[in-house]
Amino acid sequence: MTRISSLLTATAIGVVLLSGAALADTSGKKIALSNNYAGNSWRQAMLKSWDTVTKKAVADGVVAAADPFTTGENQATEQAAQIQNLILQGYDAIVINAASPTALNGAVKEACDAGIIVVSFDGVVNEPCAWRIAVDFKQMGAVQLDYLAEKIPAGGNLLEIRGLAGVFVDDEIHAGIEQGVAKHTQFKIAGSVHGDWTQEVAQKAVAGILPSLPEIAAVVTQGGDGYGAAEAFKAAGRPTPLIIMGNRQDELQWWKEQKDANGYETMSVSIAPGVSTLAFWVAQQILDGKEVPKDLVVPFLRIDQDTLEANLATTEKGGVANVEYSLEDAQKVIAGK
Amino acid sequence: MTRFVSPRVIRALLPALSMAVLLVAIFVIQPRAMSYFGLNLMLNLALPIAFATMAQLCVITVNDLDLSIGSFVSFCACVGATFLNDTPLLGVAVLVGCVGVYAAVGALIHLRNLPSIVVTLGMSFVWLGCSVLLLPTPGGTAPAWLIAIVKFKTPLIPFAILASIALALIVHAGLMKSAAGAVLRGSGGNPQAIARAGWSLLRTKVTMFALAGCFGVLAGLSLVGMTTSADANIALRYTLLSIAGVILGGGEFVGGRVSPIGAVLGALTLALAGSLLSFMQISPDWQIGAQGAILIVVLALRTLVNRAEARAA
Known part of the structure; x- marks a missing residue:
């Protein structure tokens, strides 16, 4: 019963969004995160940011799903196989933090040929059909x-x-x-x-x-x-x-x-680990039909004298200062501002 | 059940059965996989694993173990993406030279009576070092003809499956059915008898290591054809995967007891296990453990069958 009612709420939200903004064009789309490694605090923060932002996006009906997948051993062959599995699972876009800039090219090309949007970030891939969010x-x-x-x-x-x-x-x-x-x-x-x-x-x-x-x-x-x-x-x-x-x-x-x-x-x-959420929004924008250049540059996170306290307050002990990107941030990056 | 079918037959069928169970589970969870496109995507990366498994099988046949196959396959992939593309003749020469080195390692192990684990572990660092020298940063391009071969769309059944079947049958015919194959297997299972019958153990060992080198080269080339460019660390995982594939397919560490068809099935099963876990959306933290659990279940089943076999005998 609760499941039905929550489904109804979700539908209701979706309907509201449909009538309100042009966002809901992607409400039926599924995005996957293919991550090659999870063994340090930066990667953990990255996965956590992905979780927070995409859960909200799914609940808001912006996309239908945004599932993270991590390979165990930071091996390119394993990640290539993972990407091929994601193709089969019918995702509309795959966001990748790659184990190797080149060794995934075959799998990435397969995904592109299957009509899937591929966005790589942090560890980018050099296959021309994919988008790259690189760090300067x-x-x-x-x-x-x-x-x-x-x-x-x-x-x-x-x-x-x-x-x-x-x-x-x-x-x-x-x-x-x-x-x-x-x-x-x-x-x-x-x-x-x-x-x-x-x-x-x-x-x-x-x-x-x-x-x-x-x-x-x-x-x-x-x-x-x-x-x-x-x-x-x-x-x-x-x-x-x-x-x-x-x-x-x-x-x-x-x-x-x-x-x-x-x-x-x-x-x-x-660099903020939340760059994964920037990649998520970029993928969403591409699915939405927006014109996005293939090579984007991530802004790095700079803390100055006056923003120190605010950043320190939100940073976990032993962690890294982080920002989670919003749709507007992604649109700014796409516009090159 | 055991009354009607001998344990020996069950033992031979076990690799095929476990693969069938995995396939059915995958088709139930993800019906999309039940197509030419789906099978191709799930199995094309299994082909290099199957080649690497076959290389490992050659070495296990003569009662040795090859811990360098993963870095050797990586090196072959690097050669495939550099020399073979830029200067094809030099590329072929390097690859032939690699097979020669493998044969020499086999001879060294036999003549000096060295433990193969130590020698091949050492060689794994040599191959890795060579790969890093060749490709300090990931890159290179696979030759167009190589990409065309591995991406070739055969009618009805995907290329990876046809190639795996051909590989299994060819090695089965050569190693299990021919007279020369019996001698090669015997040199691992019962070296004294083979030596007493007048065969050279050095020759059999060198032959098997050279064959392992050939399959390693094929694994590297098929892998780089699929990824289109290489990375010095690209196939390090193959060392353990290939051993698991041989054992999963019914081989044993005692020498001489191997099954080429089973080994190819074992390699495909390992690849499918990864797909199944991905389709089940198991949390990444549990995936590695789950993969191990599948291995242990299959091996436990085999031990049960072995026991039944012992009781029947």
Whole structure:
């Protein structure tokens, strides 16, 4: 009985929407999420965001279903098989965070040939028939220098903390930082260490290089390493430079403490795991018949002095600051604003 | 039941039965799968697994185990997406060379009496290293002719199924029905007897490892034809999948006791198990466990049949 009544409510909502907005064009469509890995806090937050946003979208009658599927072992062949199964299950669109940019091309092409919309994000695929929501990691490095140039016009020595050696993301952010240094010539990279996006590793690496460094004006980072760097400076008894943060909860917490104690100023930048929900809305818009360019760029999530408290309050302990995207956000990204 | 049908027959039928049960369950849950299109989608990625399983079967036949087949298939896929496309002659030479290396590994294991698990585990790192050198970042393009072959739409029955049947029958004829096949199997099951009868154990081992290399090359090429480009880590999972396929298909770790038809069925069953779990919409957290559970159930059934067989004897 309750099932029937809830069905009735759902139908009623659907009818209201039909009469109200043009949204309901996709109310019969099914969207699937094909995810290759769920083993870290970023991915967990990503799946959680997907769940929150799509459950509401389904309840509102925007789409008929939005089911997440995750493969166990981060293997491309497994994910390719998963995508082929999703084709058979009759989904209208598949949103993919891919294990490999190339190894899924065959399966993605099969999906496109079957008339299915494929949207890849974060881990994008290079098959031309799919849409790509890529992260502009280079820009993420460059904005750090732009911020520093504004904050410290006189310039000075920088310490660069890099990510995991040999990973594409590390190379990209590093290239962005180099680009920024070339643009703002008053800055000079005095030292560089690998922090592997982990606070403990970053702390050890920074502690190791500090004695050999001149006075450091600022630390440029890749996320997950700012707090470790701050601890290393403190342990060495050196003045704390301006450290760019990476949206991790411990980093924001430390920043808040410093801000309250001595008015410390910095900024924080990283990718929000909620980018999965952006991909969801983009897929929905394509299904709705909107003209969407094949290559889109995700805005990264930037936290400044005045937005710190609000972001810290919504970030779980041990987590990453997150935003869930709305339909309007997706429309802005599609329009290229 | 056992009174009318001997346990031996049930044992031989078990791989086919378990696959039939899975297929029926899939058709009930997802009727759309019961079509040319559906079967093709569910099984085309099973073809490279079937080839890799056959490679593993060759090695298991001579009472060894190959832990490098997954990275070897990855390497072959990388060669397929680079050399074979850009300079076909060099590509073919490299692939033939790979088969040579496999034969040499077999000879090394026999001559120095080394444990195959250790040697092939070492080789798995060599192959992986070579793949990373060849393709540091994922990419490359499979040759057009290769894509055309694996994507070929055969009439009535999908290519993957026809190719699997052909593979099973050819190996069955060669290994189970011919005189040479009996010697090859015997060298795994009872090496002393074979040696005493005047056959060279070195030759049988090298033959089987070379055959394993050939099937590994076929697995890599069929895989890259389907994905159209390669990745150094593309097939690492095949090592364990191929072992599971052989055992699921009725093979045993004692050497000589293998079943090529069963192994191909085993490989297809593993692929179908993934599809079934996906169609049932089981939460991802449970899917890996469920896949393992299917394996254990089939193996438990076989142990039951084996016991019945022992009682009948």
